[in-house]
Amino acid sequence: MRDVRKAVITAAGRNQRALALQTLVDRDGESRTALHILLNEAVSAGCEEIAVVIAPGDASAYATAAGEHARKVRFVEQHEPRGYGHAIFCTREFVGDQSFLHLVGDHLWVSRSEVSCAKQLVTIAAQQECAVSGVQPTKERELPNYGAIGGKLVSGGTGLYEVQNVLEKPTPTLAEQQLVVPGLRAGHYLCLFGLHVITPTIFSILEKQLSSLKSGEKLPLSSALAQLARQEHYLAYEVAGARYDLGARYGVLTAQLALALEGKDRSEVLAQLLELLAQRAK
Numbered sequence: 001m002r003d004v005r006k007a008v009i010t011a012a013g014r015n016q017r018a019l020a021l022q023t024l025v026d027r028d029g030e031s032r033t034a035l036h037i038l039l040n041e042a043v044s045a046g047c048e049e050i051a052v053v054i055a056p057g058d059a060s061a062y063a064t065a066a067g068e069h070a071r072k073v074r075f076v077e078q079h080e081p082r083g084y085g086h087a088i089f090c091t092r093e094f095v096g097d098q099s100f101l102h103l104v105g106d107h108l109w110v111s112r113s114e115v116s117c118a119k120q121l122v123t124i125a126a127q128q129e130c131a132v133s134g135v136q137p138t139k140e141r142e143l144p145n146y147g148a149i150g151g152k153l154v155s156g157g158t159g160l161y162e163v164q165n166v167l168e169k170p171t172p173t174l175a176e177q178q179l180v181v182p183g184l185r186a187g188h189y190l191c192l193f194g195l196h197v198i199t200p201t202i203f204s205i206l207e208k209q210l211s212s213l214k215s216g217e218k219l220p221l222s223s224a225l226a227q228l229a230r231q232e233h234y235l236a237y238e239v240a241g242a243r244y245d246l247g248a249r250y251g252v253l254t255a256q257l258a259l260a261l262e263g264k265d266r267s268e269v270l271a272q273l274l275e276l277l278a279q280r281a282k
Contacts, residue, residue: 011105083218
């Protein structure tokens, strides 16, 4: 696998469009948009060119939100709301025949090490020379919010799994039937982390699946990833970090707290939280 130099961020979904434009205080104590923080994540992994999939008419707002990274960004409009898989397919010309880093536009990540979550994933993909999706053990009750994988632990590979199946937001019953991973804690499944390194094979898969869609249907990415697992070597990696879904209830607040508690202003934020709790207890 060549070095991953391109990244794709998807942000065109109806419920995604405004999230990447939210302003947060990052770990350095700087006010930045979520998009700016996402672009920092991609750059930290070595990406030099980044495509952001947007809804028509959003380019100006997104260019402003990109800050100093704007010169590295190409905006790709998704003219029809045909789903997540279609959003990725829109970047086919930009990606070409290279493997690429993919980040969802409604998540932020906080690494538990000195290495960013995206960089961890890119490093594993280069070592294993295949597509790799980030995963996180997730409680069964959260399955309606995420895609999930089924597979088995790779011998000698800590936190590395061979992907055998991918399902989009499975029910607990379906997950128990098809996505149990030996060795994982009971009641937990490996849910997608919102970060992937994907080979260009995905585009031929998406093209075929899009051609068979009925009118009004939307194409998820998970079905294409499931097909990718049947066609070539495809792994999942348990990233040393945490994902924060900005679109969840209190998602922006939770992401902001996570960034603050891992940043240079941690002591100040903790003091303010304790003061708030003390006031509430009166």
